[in-house]
Amino acid sequence: MTLIEKFWESVPTAWFRTRARIRHTAAEQFGLTVEQFQVLRRIRHGIDSVSAIAADKNASRPAVSAAVDGLVTRGLVARQTDEQDRRHIHLTLTTPAGQTALSAIYEQTDAWLAQRLTTLTPVEQEQLQTGLELLKKIMEISEQ
Amino acid sequence: MTLIEKFWESVPTAWFRTRARIRHTAAEQFGLTVEQFQVLRRIRHGIDSVSAIAADKNASRPAVSAAVDGLVTRGLVARQTDEQDRRHIHLTLTTPAGQTALSAIYEQTDAWLAQRLTTLTPVEQEQLQTGLELLKKIMEISEQ
DNA sequence: AAGAAAGGTTAACTTATCTAACTATTCTAT
DNA sequence: ATAGAATAGTTAGATAAGTTAACCTTTCTT
Numbered sequence: 001m002t003l004i005e006k007f008w009e010s011v012p013t014a015w016f017r018t019r020a021r022i023r024h025t026a027a028e029q030f031g032l033t034v035e036q037f038q039v040l041r042r043i044r045h046g047i048d049s050v051s052a053i054a055a056d057k058n059a060s061r062p063a064v065s066a067a068v069d070g071l072v073t074r075g076l077v078a079r080q081t082d083e084q085d086r087r088h089i090h091l092t093l094t095t096p097a098g099q100t101a102l103s104a105i106y107e108q109t110d111a112w113l114a115q116r117l118t119t120l121t122p123v124e125q126e127q128l129q130t131g132l133e134l135l136k137k138i139m140e141i142s143e144q
Numbered sequence: 145m146t147l148i149e150k151f152w153e154s155v156p157t158a159w160f161r162t163r164a165r166i167r168h169t170a171a172e173q174f175g176l177t178v179e180q181f182q183v184l185r186r187i188r189h190g191i192d193s194v195s196a197i198a199a200d201k202n203a204s205r206p207a208v209s210a211a212v213d214g215l216v217t218r219g220l221v222a223r224q225t226d227e228q229d230r231r232h233i234h235l236t237l238t239t240p241a242g243q244t245a246l247s248a249i250y251e252q253t254d255a256w257l258a259q260r261l262t263t264l265t266p267v268e269q270e271q272l273q274t275g276l277e278l279l280k281k282i283m284e285i286s287e288q
Numbered sequence: 289a290a291g292a293a294a295g296g297t298t299a300a301c302t303t304a305t306c307t308a309a310c311t312a313t314t315c316t317a318t
Numbered sequence: 319a320t321a322g323a324a325t326a327g328t329t330a331g332a333t334a335a336g337t338t339a340a341c342c343t344t345t346c347t348t
Contacts, residue, residue, distance in 0.1 A: 003261055003273050004254050008185065010280040015159040016202040017283050023306090033334060041152065051295060058160040063336050065297060087295045087344045113148050116282040124278055129147050131275010134268055136154040138260040139161050167337090177303060195326060207305050209328060231313045231326040 011135070018113075025108040030101055031074070035067045040093075040102060043077060048091045076102065155279070162257075169252040174245055175218070179211040184237075184246060187221060192235045220246065 019034050026032040032040070042053045054064045068091060071077035075094060082088035093099055117125060163178055170181040186197045198208045212235060215221035219238060226232035237243055261269060 003269055004257050006273055006276040007257060010276040011155060011158050011162065013202065014155050014279050014283045018155065020202055035335065058157065058164055060337060061296065110148050113151060116285050117147055119282060119285060120278060125147055127274050128278040129150055130271050131278065132150040132154040134264060134272040134275065135158050138263060139158045141260055141263060179304065204306060205327065
């Protein structure tokens with residue numbers, strides 16, 4: 001069993017299961033799409049423009065723009081034009097109400113993940129963390 | 145930085161980049177969708193029914209059924225009713241021509257992955273492998 | 289001041305998916 | 319034996335996810 005095969009067995013599956021869980025909480029309970037949730041996560045992390053989010057998540061700008069539209073419509077995010085450079089539009093989380101909903105989604109999704117992670121021993125958790133760091137590292141290499 | 149955050153930073157990104165690469169090779173060069181490629185991979189691994197593939201990839205049966213349709217239309221896969229239990233339909237890879245195309249897609253996608261993996265030291269590769277095994281393990285836990 | 293570059297949106301289209309409902313076949317338990 | 323449950327798969331109808339191409343604005347470059 002090669003490393004490549006391990007990759008195929010683990011990474012896509014991990015994402016599909018996670019996405020299904022996000023759909024379960026974010027979508028059913030809060031009316032957000034998985035896309036919107038992913039964008040929200042990034043805005044919360046300070047990635048605050050459509051272009052930056054698109055680059056970070058390997059998606060097209062229009063796809064991110066559409067997700068932002070939905071978030072703005074739901075009152076969770078606000079667009080603010082940068083007065084220094086009027087091409088930029090900063091995205092920010094808005095109302096306390098919106099933040100509360102967001103926290104609830106986080107809690108539920110992260111609890112689902114945490115529940116799985118705690119089945120591992122502390123040593124295994126460290127090994128997983130190391131593995132994920134390496135996974136992130138090799139995926140940051142740009143196309144030649 | 146918690147393990148959960150590491151997960152969010154690595155797994156979705158890894159999948160999105162990989163999917164973009166599949167699209168680049170499988171889609172542009174061979175007229176296959178990413179979905180069809182994923183189904184093909186599983187058939188090649190001996191997962192040979194719509195239900196089994198759907199379970200393995202956490203997708204609905206209709207979604208898999210639709211992908212199989214496309215593969216059958218392209219002459220890459222054949223449906224064969226099981227005579228012992230006529231509810232089952234076995235999926236098999238067909239013609240040498242189809243197999244050749246499949247091998248080409250594999251080679252290109254795996255080469256892309258391999259190129260990234262070889263930037264890691266042998267020790268790091270082992271650490272990544274351990275991490276991916278743990279990732280797979282925690283994702284196999286069924287919902288309560 | 290012209291042209292390139294960057295940020296964002298719109299439009300049109302394709303792919304990816306889901307749930308619900310249906311057909312056909314087989315299993316189960318009386 | 320047979321009614322009802324369960325399993326495998328497909329169809330139908332919907333929505334979500336995501337692309338490329340083209341366009342507007344604003345800023346940078348020279």
